[in-house]
Amino acid sequence: MDVTLDEDQLMLQDMTRRFLEDRSPIGALRKLADSGSSLDRGIWREASELGWVALFVPEANGGIAESAQGVIDAAIVAEELGRVVFSGPFLSSCVVADAIARAGSEAQRDGWLPGLASGDTLAAWCFAGTEAKGGAEAGGVTLTTDGGGFVLDGLAGYVEEAEAADLLLVTARGESGVGQFLLPAGFPGITVEPLEAIDLGRRLAHVRFAGVRVGPEALLGAVDGAEQQVERQLQVALALQCAETVGVIDRAFEFTLEWVNQRYAFGRPIGSFQALKHRLADHAAQLEGAKAAAAHAARSVQTGAPDAAIAVSVAKSHCGRFATEIIRDCVQMHGGIGVTWEHDIHFYLRRAVSNEALWGSPAAHHERLCRLAGL
């Protein structure tokens, strides 16, 4: 939790937590996983009514952006989503809604934003390529001009909910710069290739573009000015992803603390054994670090602070690495029960491992930080 939240934000947090505990607790993910079914669109619409994606949508298009602090508020929601390992396209919907709200034409805003705010329209964010060291920068799809229109080719990697999505925001690199396009699902030349993912609450796919011809009306913003748009999208995505990761660690750490306090061995609670205590103390310190870094990232992206680009990479590296490290050790402390399907902790670990790798591994963000530092 950001220690500087105001009263309204604390209320948002509380409301979100109660909604999720009631309508989509961790057991919901277990049910999805056991039944092998996909996204629950019903719960996504319900959630949207609470104004989640609407945080980024102007009032004129059915949102509440003017009275919200978009990224900070969305980070509050994301943290709660992490606590229950929520299964739904929050991150990509927010990123795409924000992108359209900031750079879209009137037609684009009117056409897409109301549906995104209400949860009727699902958006997929086709951003990075598929390289093993990638994820932290746009790539994978190329752009060539063709008369007044454009041709898109290539592969966008690890796209969340691409199969279910009604709308794709595609980033493509051309000779004259980066361009972004809004395309409806099923647009000719696009194929979605589903992936096997370790995170059971996140359906990912590669999206292939084979000579996809689009007109200028599909362009979001200008071809030349899109670099800043793209950087903003990455920043929003990372701020929300890190907030979610914090929720994931926080909850797993919380029930691990309960466990070591109540579980007895050798006549003592196992939490009284010094080796466990010291490991937990170290985890607590790194968890505080994750909270500090994630909160700062959300705040600096929201305010457009000069360190926003740095802040998101710092947060991603730290949260990514320590989420996995801490939760792995939490599993260890659970003993046998921790490696059974019946215990929830593996859902937390799956989300942590997945979040560490998506939108740039820690190493990818270390490289990005070097560039930002002028090295």
Next chain:
Amino acid sequence: MDVTLDEDQLMLQDMTRRFLEDRSPIGALRKLADSGSSLDRGIWREASELGWVALFVPEANGGIAESAQGVIDAAIVAEELGRVVFSGPFLSSCVVADAIARAGSEAQRDGWLPGLASGDTLAAWCFAGTEAKGGAEAGGVTLTTDGGGFVLDGLAGYVEEAEAADLLLVTARGESGVGQFLLPAGFPGITVEPLEAIDLGRRLAHVRFAGVRVGPEALLGAVDGAEQQVERQLQVALALQCAETVGVIDRAFEFTLEWVNQRYAFGRPIGSFQALKHRLADHAAQLEGAKAAAAHAARSVQTGAPDAAIAVSVAKSHCGRFATEIIRDCVQMHGGIGVTWEHDIHFYLRRAVSNEALWGSPAAHHERLCRLAGL
């Protein structure tokens, strides 16, 4: 200790240990460091009489190579040197003696080996350059042909006892391959630039070559065939360095175990606290790993096994990294006394940190392993 040593080797180990305890215990290094004086040539001659460098020198030149298992036996000595953080040019003398014994002309063998074996002649091994990621391969000095002779230019980095040395073995790269040269100290065009080193028992220097003209008689082996010579030298150096590092860790770990057993806090020996016990158990496991890797390295270099090149890099990476990690934690377990000048442990840590970095950091050897694996 290599668990497969034979009776003769156990005797060599015992004899070496007793000699060092008597004539050059850790206190000798403290005296050197406190007085700021340099190499003690007297103790080096005494030690040489025990046949240390002679292990690599043929009987015809005053050595005992024929009746010894050079690298394995020298590794036994090196491990004992590590236990007292010995200050003397063992590694470079062995490498150079071995090089001359294997590739030298009769004149070179007769001229240099008797002095090396007796300890009257000190040799410096000018092998690597000064790059931060280097050390694991020859470099730094270039070679051009000039009529029947050669011209050497450049900088050989981190050369042990270069100031005191009577003889330099120089590796230089030319267009037609790598060449090695034997030059007496003070040869025109050579300057020695002493370094400030953290290991107080090891005097290091960069050696600068400015248009050094040498005749063909200075050449060791052939210009074209020197790559294998150079690889052999690196292997011998690493095998001995790792054995020394094992001795360093082993002794520091040994007196740390004594300390945690005898030191009381809260009415208990501090070694009964679980957090310390678990850390020590992990260190014991990695120390076994270091011993296994170092022993295998010495054995495969000695027998010219097909995995010798791999074995030395594996040993260097593991011993280098864990020596520092284990001894740092040993300091921590000593509490306040461990950070005082009066306690010996800092001499061990200095040697460990220094050995980790010289002749290739773990990272440099990871890169070398990739090349050896064909990647």
Next chain:
Amino acid sequence: MENTAEAPTGPRRTSEHLDTEEQRAFRLKARDYMAGRLPPRIPGEPANAFEQVELVEKDRQIQRLLWDGGLAGITVPRDYGGLGLDKRFEDIFHEEAEPYRLAWHFGNAFNIVLPVLLAHGTEAQKKKYIPGMLSGAQMWCQLLSEPSGGSDLAGLLTRAEKRGDGWVLNGSKVWTSGGHVSDMGLCLARTDPTVRKHAGLTMFLVNMHAPGMTINPIRLVRGGSDFCQEFLDDVAVPDEDRVGEVNDGWTVAQTQLNAERAGMAKGWHAGLRPAAVAEHLTLPQSYVKLARQLGRANDPAARELVGEAFVIDAVYNLTGRRIAAGTRNGRLPPTAGMVSSLLVARTDARRTALLSALAGPAGVARPAGSVGREIGMERVTTHRIGGGTLEMQLNLVSERHLGLPREPGFDRDVPFNQIRTNAAKG
């Protein structure tokens, strides 16, 4: 415990030139008999996958074949159905058996139950049960850990009460390897809760098909379910199936645990490990291939990861060999064997971290059939819990191998029923 049959590396070695005449005869007999009868060793075929019941059935048949051919229980006394030969004959057998699958799912029976029965069983028990193992007729498991706690074995809660001539057992056991396919189990239970915890335990041989025994496979995160949980509800055990004295079960359990450790140290699945140890180090080409598949062959940051992976694997192998050699020739104390388990844990964890960093996003999702995701799954599923948690291993190494003082115990010298346990809750 290795889980798959690896192809032996390097040329097949045999000590045939050392055979005496008798040994030579035995070797030829074994060679002739197995040829054409035993199924071949298939690389990658599981050695330890009790959820694959047809594989378990296959192993029963293999053991039966060996029994029929007079090749079962080579070092077991003749009185109990064995051949009564010395260790050299066993080595000869394994040299000859290298091309074949052996009855690897009988590891519990041969590594654990057999030594326990030989050390503590009555003459009647040995004659009754050992031939059943050797012939493949009875598969065994050990009923040790309980849901209330696995590390603190002596704190177990399952009760055995004397009723008439026999005993009645009530409680629950868990992490039973192969419980659902076993016929018999070695079961430690509490017979006196009013004395200190180590003093009130007794060991029993329990029929897994007995009324009152419910066996549920446990679904693991890593997939599969070769472990089970059992509920014992008034399970009757005759007094002749008690092993050792009443309330002296801890002594029997020590033999059992030592047998388990010894089995792991020498190679759980006889015939599997020795052939897999190469004399010279090699660098696994699987990592090279992976780096290439991921398109990172020329990336120095990726090469740093691959290089470290080479190192940790090599050091793990070398350390195993060192400890095996050193404990064999007495240069290392027997406790050094405990160090290996620690290194496995640290090596596994580090390897998965390295490979995850190498794979990036490919480590968490992949097109069906391509490379990557299994790396992230390793991170989710690789933990050190079975066979003694990491924490217990760290305690063991520090106390028994390094000789550090034990923590003062709070529960060792008080009656068991005065100790707080996980049963005491709500």
Next chain:
Amino acid sequence: MENTAEAPTGPRRTSEHLDTEEQRAFRLKARDYMAGRLPPRIPGEPANAFEQVELVEKDRQIQRLLWDGGLAGITVPRDYGGLGLDKRFEDIFHEEAEPYRLAWHFGNAFNIVLPVLLAHGTEAQKKKYIPGMLSGAQMWCQLLSEPSGGSDLAGLLTRAEKRGDGWVLNGSKVWTSGGHVSDMGLCLARTDPTVRKHAGLTMFLVNMHAPGMTINPIRLVRGGSDFCQEFLDDVAVPDEDRVGEVNDGWTVAQTQLNAERAGMAKGWHAGLRPAAVAEHLTLPQSYVKLARQLGRANDPAARELVGEAFVIDAVYNLTGRRIAAGTRNGRLPPTAGMVSSLLVARTDARRTALLSALAGPAGVARPAGSVGREIGMERVTTHRIGGGTLEMQLNLVSERHLGLPREPGFDRDVPFNQIRTNAAKG
């Protein structure tokens, strides 16, 4: 404790616009007085280097100047020589003092001794000793740790025995910051070894120049010797220099330890820390420069190391800010402050490992005056021992912050003279 005066980053900030008339007058008085009188703040000049006696002397003079100008002890009651003003005036003073060096070597006196005397001192003690601190006349140290053990403070061995009207102290203290330049010391000693260890201690004010007091500076591996060891050989202390009741020294020591922690949390050297905290993250150009000097600017493996160094530094700074803000506004419990020390330890250790890997051989030796070797020296000298070992900090965080159960104590409820200590040897 920061050890050098860093140049404040970012534009200098002042809260001048919030001043009342009285505050404004105080501000101008302070500004006028300090200008030209106080020495300037010199970046890199040590704030905590007791072995540099001329610097310590300089601080005595600075404190004397402030006292003469009516700027010492701003929040200290007037009865004890202070100004009796509220915290706001102190903040104003520090805003105005930013360009100057302050009397940083009086940290022990102001952060520790002053709060202890205000809480537990007699009226006579306060009147006698506080003005001496404020005027720079007396420098103080604390005599706590002993050679027999630092972590287990309540297990200390130094004895204080009643002789006539006063006390006689015998024993040894160690890790005394500035012992050799101090005039007075706050000293905890054992007055009754027959009761449990926490119950037999008493706190004294000890004259460091008293007969029988021997003070030896300790030479550290990292160079310098700002810590001392003292031998107390029949050192006489009058009863009026006893603080708190006889055998109630543990209560006083708690105030002392809390004051030390609070001092570290708020910034040990008043005026040093606040200015150094920037609002936005920046990436230290020192790492960029280092990578370039080492010729590795374009090496992806090196950039990975530099990038992680950026991250650990940034997270450390952000966490410090979060904890400061959260403990101030009550969103985090006061115990959260303990977490910072842990992060320092982990961050320092990791940073030195990263930079060592970056520097390679340059990290262990260098030509005089060039870059590199200091990195390896950091690895040799950076350990967490002073101010509570890492182990004690881990205990504190786990027990007081996370609320995990304490380990059962073996030595808390028995008479001290029945506990095994390091004095009991040989």
